[in-house]
Amino acid sequence: EVQLVESGGGLVQPGGSLRLSCAASGFTVSTYGMHWVRQAPGKGLVWVSLIKSDGTTTTYADSVKGRFTISRDNAENTVYLQMNSLRGEDTAVYYCATDSRWSFTNWGQGTLVTVSS
Amino acid sequence: QSALTQPRSVSGSPGQSVTISCTGTSSDVGGYNYVSWYQQHPGKAPQLIISFVTQRPSGVPDRFSGSKSGNTASLTISGLQAEDEADYYCCSFAGSYTWVFGGGTKLTVL
Numbered sequence: 001e002v003q004l005v006e007s008g009g010g011l012v013q014p015g016g017s018l019r020l021s022c023a024a025s026g027f028t029v030s031t032y033g034m035h036w037v038r039q040a041p042g043k044g045l046v047w048v049s050l051i052k053s054d055g056t057t058t059t060y061a062d063s064v065k066g067r068f069t070i071s072r073d074n075a076e077n078t079v080y081l082q083m084n085s086l087r088g089e090d091t092a093v094y095y096c097a098t099d100s101r102w103s104f105t106n107w108g109q110g111t112l113v114t115v116s117s
Numbered sequence: 118q119s120a121l122t123q124p125r126s127v128s129g130s131p132g133q134s135v136t137i138s139c140t141g142t143s144s145d146v147g148g149y150n151y152v153s154w155y156q157q158h159p160g161k162a163p164q165l166i167i168s169f170v171t172q173r174p175s176g177v178p179d180r181f182s183g184s185k186s187g188n189t190a191s192l193t194i195s196g197l198q199a200e201d202e203a204d205y206y207c208c209s210f211a212g213s214y215t216w217v218f219g220g221g222t223k224l225t226v227l
Contacts, residue, residue, distance in 0.1 A: 037163075037218075044120070044206060044220045044221040045157075045206050045218045047208070047216040047217065050214055050216075052214065059213065061118055061215065063118075095162060095163070101168050101169060101172075102153070102168070102210050103153035103165055103168035103208070104163070105165055105168075105174070107164070108162065
């Protein structure tokens with residue numbers, strides 16, 4: 001059974017950094033593209049970032065480009081999202097999801113990031 | 118990367134059909150057949166219900182169907198059931214390995 005478990009969320013001050021983890025089980029992360037999607041409280045879903053199955057191609061939404069970095073550790077079967085220079089508008093639940101057939105097939109339960117002083 | 122346009126809310130009675138529209142541009146919805154739809158119940162993670170505009174993943178009831186015409190995609194739910202009450206999001210590939218979601222539609226089953 002495919003399972004994704006996000007962790008690493010919490011309260012951070014504006015300008016601070018946080019690293020989110022997405023631990024996968026039931027499949028190998030290197031065989032799928034992996035996304036991060038976020039959802040601000042009471043708001044809609046927003047795509048954040050992709051790491052392709054090749055592990056070298058990464059893409060980002062304009063709103064996070066230059067501040068966030070997606071990466072993958074095949075040995076740990078985990079995908080990461082390093083978030084720097086955090087802003088209030090980055091406050092959201094962050095979900096990781098598998099990419100299959102150009103859609104988001106499996107989702108984790110999400111981890112909440114709150115950026116506030 | 119502007120969000121796709123969805124109605125904020127729709128409603129229907131049990132047994133009826135409802136359609137949720139999703140309007141984008143020729144750079145996203147109109148340019149690719151990579152439109153997907155997601156159902157999200159309160160406090161839960163989203164769940165894929167339609168991919169490739171019209172395809173239902175295994176386990177998704179055939180009451181859910183998708184279509185596309187030009188820059189607008191649509192999700193139709195027929196034979197509405199109480200458990201269909203949820204938020205629904207469309208999503209489209211937008212080129213250069215980027216994606217864009219719609220703003221979401223709240224479905225109320227009366």
